[in-house]
Amino acid sequence: MQSSFLLSTPIPNSNSPPSPPLHFPPPSTRTFSFPTRIALFAVSGRMRRHLSSLRAKPEIGTSGGGGHRTLLEYAGKGGADVGDDLAVLLAHIQHACKRIAAVVASPFNSELGRQGSGGGGDGSSSSGRDAPKPLDIVSNDIIFSSLRSSGKVAVMASEEDEVPIWITDDGPFIVVTDPLDGSRNIDVSIPTGTIFGIYNRLVELDHLPVEEKAQLNSLQSGTRLVAAGYVLYSSATVLCISFGSGTHAFTLDHSTGEFVLTHPSIQIPRRGQIYSVNDARYFDWPDGLRQYIDAVRQGKGQFPKKYSARYVCSLVADFHRTLIYGGVVMNPRDHLRLVYEANPLSFLVEHAGGRGSDGKSRILSIQPVELHQRLPLFLGSLEDMQELESYDNIQQKINPGYEV
Numbered sequence: 001m002q003s004s005f006l007l008s009t010p011i012p013n014s015n016s017p018p019s020p021p022l023h024f025p026p027p028s029t030r031t032f033s034f035p036t037r038i039a040l041f042a043v044s045g046r047m048r049r050h051l052s053s054l055r056a057k058p059e060i061g062t063s064g065g066g067g068h069r070t071l072l073e074y075a076g077k078g079g080a081d082v083g084d085d086l087a088v089l090l091a092h093i094q095h096a097c098k099r100i101a102a103v104v105a106s107p108f109n110s111e112l113g114r115q116g117s118g119g120g121g122d123g124s125s126s127s128g129r130d131a132p133k134p135l136d137i138v139s140n141d142i143i144f145s146s147l148r149s150s151g152k153v154a155v156m157a158s159e160e161d162e163v164p165i166w167i168t169d170d171g172p173f174i175v176v177t178d179p180l181d182g183s184r185n186i187d188v189s190i191p192t193g194t195i196f197g198i199y200n201r202l203v204e205l206d207h208l209p210v211e212e213k214a215q216l217n218s219l220q221s222g223t224r225l226v227a228a229g230y231v232l233y234s235s236a237t238v239l240c241i242s243f244g245s246g247t248h249a250f251t252l253d254h255s256t257g258e259f260v261l262t263h264p265s266i267q268i269p270r271r272g273q274i275y276s277v278n279d280a281r282y283f284d285w286p287d288g289l290r291q292y293i294d295a296v297r298q299g300k301g302q303f304p305k306k307y308s309a310r311y312v313c314s315l316v317a318d319f320h321r322t323l324i325y326g327g328v329v330m331n332p333r334d335h336l337r338l339v340y341e342a343n344p345l346s347f348l349v350e351h352a353g354g355r356g357s358d359g360k361s362r363i364l365s366i367q368p369v370e371l372h373q374r375l376p377l378f379l380g381s382l383e384d385m386q387e388l389e390s391y392d393n394i395q396q397k398i399n400p401g402y403e404v
């Protein structure tokens with residue numbers, strides 16, 4: 001009785017047209033004992049309440065359905081009220097990231113993902129940057145055309161472009177971005193991500209030649225970020241953002257095409273029990289880092305429990321897990337980029353109560369001197385980061401240029 005009742009009752013979903021009011025005939029009482037009748041009545045009552053809650057109309061301003069606010073509602077006047085210009089820019093960024101999500105998940109990208117393009121024989125470009133894969137280029141183009149059509153961006157500075165690109169003189173914002181981080185994982189469907197940071201255009205530089213003002217606007221210190229975020233392309237597509245007050249994550253609802261608020265005001269645990277690093281590099285590490293990892297592995301660190309290791313080798317994925325579960329994510333060699341990777345992620349982790357460091361200094365306080373500047377990167381829970389940095393010698397100076 002109970003299971004056929006469940007099977008025959010259509011459960012509304014947001015794709016279905018509005019359905020007529022649900023009517024549940026009371027279960028027949030003729031063939032059941034009194035206690036069974038009571039139990040069935042309770043089940044059907046609970047079920048009725050559950051189903052009507054599924055059919056509940058979203059609150060005003062919650063068009064994501066299910067009572068969740070969408071990203072644009074959150075950023076708008078009834079929410080964080082980030083201003084019209086930033087809201088328009090955000091609408092274009094989220095649109096670009098939905099397109100990238102579709103491209104990385106497409107069955108037709110495998111050929112693209114496999115080929116390298118350009119660069120030197122050692123897989124690097126003439127400027128020492130890694131050779132981009134075709135999907136890096138496609139993602140870069142998607143971001144660029146969205147930023148340009150927003151009309152709100154003066155400069156885009158991307159991992160995939162040798163120099164920052166001047167877009168429009170009166171764009172109020174500067175966007176720094178790694179359009180597709182972790183693209184080396186694309187052939188095997190491991191998560192990837194987009195990272196971005198948003199600054200105000202420095203109007204005091206408007207009189208300078210275009211190349212010069214594009215460069216200087218892009219090299220602002222992380223403390224001046226207006227907003228920063230990442231989009232994780234994984235089992236779910238998650239857009240995590242901070243406008244300088246809290247860090248919030250929105251998950252793409254594929255049935256509505258909206259990012260809906262799923263993780264408001266994320267607080268990274270003060271201490272986690274996970275470290276994330278490529279530990280095949282153990283023998284190239286300095287003593288301090290080895291000692292730290294040896295200690296936490298054995299439960300001999302400040303926290304008397306043995307840590308676990310997790311390493312996806314995709315910065316956005318490793319960072320997202322660390323933000324939610326706590327612990328530390330690190331790349332101790334000079335590999336990740338200050339401007340469009342370390343700064344945005346440090347901004348996010350700080351606004352969630354954690355810390356971002358190069359092993360010696362706070363990331364956000366480092367003045368960038370060039371667009372593709374690399375550095376060691378450590379991000380995570382406050383207590384874990386304090387413990388890690390207390391080892392002093394944690395930056396890996398030997399960087400042989402690993403093959404994989």
Ligand SMILES: O=P(O)(O)OC[C@H]1O[C@](O)(COP(=O)(O)O)[C@@H](O)[C@@H]1O
Binds near residue numbers: 314
């Ligand atoms: O090779 P390592 O030191 O493990 O570095 C892996 C890191 O490099 C990255 O792949 C970024 O490098 P790329 O921008 O060259 O892809 C991160 O996603 C990842 O966390």
